[in-house]
Structures are given as C-alpha cells and as structure tokens.
Amino acid sequence: MDFELSDDLAALQDVARDFAAEHIAPHARKWDREADISREVVTKLAELGFLGIFAPTEYGGAGLGDLAASVIMEEVARHCGATALMLDAHNALCSAHIIRAANDEQKKKYLTKLARGDYLGAWALTEPGCGSDAAALTTTAKLEGDHWALNGAKQWITNGHYAGVYVVMARTKPEGGAKGISAFLVERGTPGFEIGPKEDKMGMRGSDTVGLMFDNCRIPKENLCGKLNEGFIDAMKVLERGRITISAMSVGLARGALEESLSYAKQRTAFGKPIFEHQSVQFMLADMAMEIDAGRLLTRKAADLSDSGKSSNIEASMAKLFTSEMATRACLNAIQIHGGNGYTKEVPVERYMRDAKLCEIGEGSSQIQRIIISRHYLES
C-alpha cells in the first residue's frame, strides 16, 4: 500500500497549483460574469502541456495517465470549474476517444493539433431527445460513395463554440440500438455543419456549451473513428474514464469551498470570537475536510486502477457519485459559513456552488451512477 503521490506527480501538482493560482484564480470571476474564459489562458494551458495530457508523446502530448490528470484537474478546478470543464471535454472526452479508437493517420492529423492547442476538441453524444439513455440517439450517418452524410442534432456540447474538431456519435444501423452507433471526426466549417448559440447556464459559465446541427453534412469516408457500429462501446469506455476526471474536478471545487470558508471563518468574528471557534461552524468545516479526503481517495483509486489497465468502471462511478454530491454539499455549506457575503459575487463560493451542481449531472447523472453501482452488487 502507498497512499501518497509519487515524487513526479507531487511535482506536477506543484506546477498545476502555481499555474492555477497565478493565471486562473485572478480572472475566474470575470470569466464567469462574461461567460467566456479567455483564449489567452487556453494558449498558456497548451504551452504547459495540459491540452495533451493523455496524448502519447509521439503526437506531441504529455503521455500521462488518469492519476496525473486527476491531479491537474483538482488544482485547476480549485479556482475555476469552467476552465477545468474545458480541459475535461478536450482531454478526457475528445482526445481520449481519438487515442482509444482512431487509426494512426487520424491520430497524427488530429491529436497533434489537439495537444498543441491548435484545435480545441469537443465530443458529441447527447441529443435533444436523449441524455442518460444515450443509446437512443437518432443522428444518422449514411455512407454515400466516398462520404458519410450526417443528419441530426446534438445538444450540450462542451467546447462546441470554439472547437476545431468534434467526435460525433451517430447511428449507422437503424435498428441496431447500442450496437448500431459509430463515431466520426467532424471538422469545424464542414458544409452542412452548423453550430448553435451558446447556452446561458447557471454555472460553468466560462465554458461554452452549444447545440450542433447536421444537415446533410458530408465528411470523408476515412473520418469514421474506430470500428463501424462499435462507437457506442468506445463512447461508454471514454465516459467511464471521464468520470474520474469529473471526480477530480468535484474534489477541486469542494477544496475551494473549504479553503475559502476556512480563511473566512478565521477572520470573521461573531459573539466576541472568530466564527471558526463556534462548534456549528467547526462541524461544517470538519465534514467538508473529511468528505474531500474520502472523495480524493475514491478518485485516485479509480485513476490508479485505470492507469494499471484494470477494470475501474465501478470505482469511477463511485468516485463520480460521491465527489459530485459532496462538492455540492461543501459549496452550499461554504455559502452558509460566509453568511450574507456568501450570497454575493464578492466571494467566489456562490460560483463554486453553481459550478459544482453540473458535476452531479454531466457525464452520467447521479441516478445513472447509482444504477451502474448497484448492478455490481445485485448482478454478481
């Protein structure tokens, strides 16, 4: 057993922590207000290698695993959930799908650009009519000579406004259910591919979320990503690992809530002493700290399993369910500790709360996670 990060990962943590404090924390409030994280920070993140976390070094990536990603994501989310979500969709969804399923030529063409930050990546599974029940998707792809013709609509696509390449799941076999879905690489600007307006969201406002419309959008035959009709399996595997990243984000947001609350509670006085000295405040802080530690352990265990090539499906679901729910609790308690101040935008905890809520919904809702986890005990 060893519950500590290796020296390499501890060093990576320092880099991410310093970067987030210097380049993210001072701007996060503005990005939230203006509903746009600056492109400048995206460039800086690319320079740091954080847009190619998983990509093998031969494609210009950092070639790191899920444990490393979870370390980075926690530090970024500590100050800005939206920036972390941008990194998540780019690395853990779009790039990870390409790494997993694409052929060498596709990897050379797209991964290199993604890792460098020339392209931002997006991943499109959800549709207006299907979220949790993803296998019910209705966007179609039909082979017409040398091209695939895509028709349909996608919804809630993170990074969709800025992305250069999109991994799009579409139906290639009408009656196939989950076994009739394939993934495609679609480039921005392809005729017949329209990008909708940015959603106006409660939280994660700095991260762009759009709908995509495909109206007889023709893409080259070779842009099929992975095996025909096996795209859904790849998508589920990508989501499975993506849950680890979302967990780390949740831990980061909760840690932000705790750290802000601690410093506030130590300087704010009531009844003649810092509110930190009052048991009711101490209890909230203690629960936050304990649950953050539990959530981080669940996250890192799932990441470690995934990195060693073992099954991490259940562990990732457990981490995601626990951390997302505890992050919302932690953020709500942080607002409570801050009192009236916490309800204003003068302190960041209301933003953390709005950001954290997404983690209970995106990449598999808590309800879906509970079904996945229960199967482990009820069907074995």
Add this chain to the structure above:
Amino acid sequence: MDFEFDDDHRMLAEQIRDFAFKEVARGAEDRDHSAAMTDDLLQQLRELGLFGIAIPEEYGGAGMGTVASTIVVEEVSKACAGTGVLLSAHTSLCVDPILRFGSAEQKKKYLPRMASGELIGCLSLTEPGSGSDAGAATCRAELKDDGWHIEGTKIFITNGKEAGVMVLIAVTDPDEPKRRLSAFIVDKPMKGLRIGKLEKKLGIKCSSTAEFAFEDCVVPRAALLGERGRGMRVALATLDGGRIGIAGQALGIAQACLYEAAKYAKTRVQFGQPIGKFQAIQSKIADMGVGVEAARLLTYRAAWLKDQGREYGQAAAMAKLFASEVASKAANHAVQVFGGYGYICDYPVERFLRDAKITELYEGTSEIHRLVIARGLAG
C-alpha cells in the same frame, strides 16, 4: 500510489474472512442473545494468534502492525462486531500504549502473555462524570511508601470481564492542571479492585462492558506507564490509534449489511420481480457500496500512515467518523431493504443496526471527532 494490500495482508484477510465466516458467524446470534462471549471462541482467537497480531515478534507476536490488526477487526466484525471490538480494544487500547509508552521491563512482563491471549487487555478511562471530557477524571492514584493507592470508579470498560490487564488513567497531581493525570498498567484481579455490574446494552452484547471500583487498591510503583503527569497524552494517543480499530469494526459491519441486503434483494420477489430490480432498492445498495469503499480507503490510509510512523491523528479521526456513520446508515438501509423481516431476529441485520450505533459513540463520539478534525484544520 498503491491502494492494494500486499501479499501478506491479502493472505491474512482471506484467512480471517474464512475463519469469521465459518467460526465467528456461527454463534453470533446466540452470543447476542445470551450477551456473553464463549470460552471456545476466545480459545480459537488465541490459537489463530489474533491477540498478538500487532505485537513485535520479539515478544511472541506476529509483528504485523496496524494495517494487519485493522484487517483482523474488519473481517471478524463482518460476522460479529462484539468479537471484533474485543480484539480491537485489546490491541489498540492496551497493547498499543504499552508498546509506545512502556518500559523495557513492562513490555517484557506483559506483551508475551498478551500476544498469546493469556492476558486480554482493556483501557480504564471513562468515569460516571467524565466521558468526552476525559480530562475531568477524578479516580485518584496517590503515591505512598508501598506503592500507588488507587481510589475511584471507572465505567464502560470494554473487555472488563475477560481482561487480565488494563491501562488505567488516574489523577496523580490534582493541583497541576496540565499534568493532573498519569497512566498505569494494572493487573486484574487485584486486591481492592471490585468488578461492578456488567452493562446491559443495545448492541455488541457479547462484548463485556464493566464497571471497575477501586477501593484502596495498591499497585506497585513500577506500574506507572510513561511519565508521571503525562496520562492525558497517553490517553489521547491511545484513542488516536483506537479510532482506526473502530473504523475497521464499522467497516466490517457496513460490509456485512451490504452483503446481506444485496443477497436478500436478489431473491425477494415482489410485484413479479426481485426487489433488486427496483430503483428504490438499487439506490440504497449503491449508496451502501460507495460508503463502504470510501470508508475502506479512509480506514486503511490511517492504518498505513500509522505503520509508516507518520502523523495519523487527523486521518484516524476522519476514518472513524466517516466509517461509523456509514455503518449506521448502511445498517438502517439493510433493515429497510429487508422490510418486516429486517425487524425480526431471524435475520442478522437488526443485530447489525444495534451493533453499528456504538461505533458512533465510543472511543470519541462523532461530535468529538468533528472537533478534532476542525482543530486539525486550524493549522
């Protein structure tokens, strides 16, 4: 990072799981009803070497440390939490302070017999008027020519009936606010020590909970454990470690609840299908599963830190608080999954619910743990 047990720990876990499933589970219901430990089971625990699991080999133990002793408590508690706490209290409340604070002679005198289980250990700390506020103890130890004269009452002593030795916390210096208490190693039986009533309890019934009345009980000068005036430190350090054992016990209970509830949900049919097909039940099972896994990680992290010789107080407090609350929630869920069958004694889950509650109370209540954790955050 590496979250897996090494081979020795894995083998130990398998061995104890097997033993608990076959031997400890068998009489658990009877022991609960009769509220008594059996000599046979104690003998089996001795033969397996479970009393000496954390005692160094030079004293006849297995020298396996805290991860191992936690594994033992967890696995035994899956079958019977009362038996689990007997081992936990022996190891973490009596063996551990002797190991940490005892002199070479004290270790030589007690540890070999504690390793074999000839002497079972306990801790005499709580009094009628001092529970969470342990520093307010009044049981007095006065040094006279013939030794320490002990006068006072200790209560809620786990293993009080079986114990052959105790670590006792008593007031030696009433006028020194910061150095009022000292720790002692006291043999039992002992002239002047009367074993009072055995408590009737809600749960962990086969674990004895005794009252000790000291009436001019004289123990030798050499019974002092650690420095005079440092009894509070011995008590707090002992409880820090004890919390890991209780976390292990709570984890075992929670795991047993999950196992029984899932098994029942797979076979119980209502509305034409196993109740495990309903999301209402699935949701409970999932929450139990997540709670168990998170509690497991917190518990073994604390045990691992202790074995590494690192600071572990905060980690142990988190593990105990989290695991104990998970155990109570899991037990409540398990009874709910069983419905009316969960409320009758034909199934073990009502016992689990009664047993789970104690983990939120002893060796520091949940409230004390939250204060400990918050204090740790003060930095």
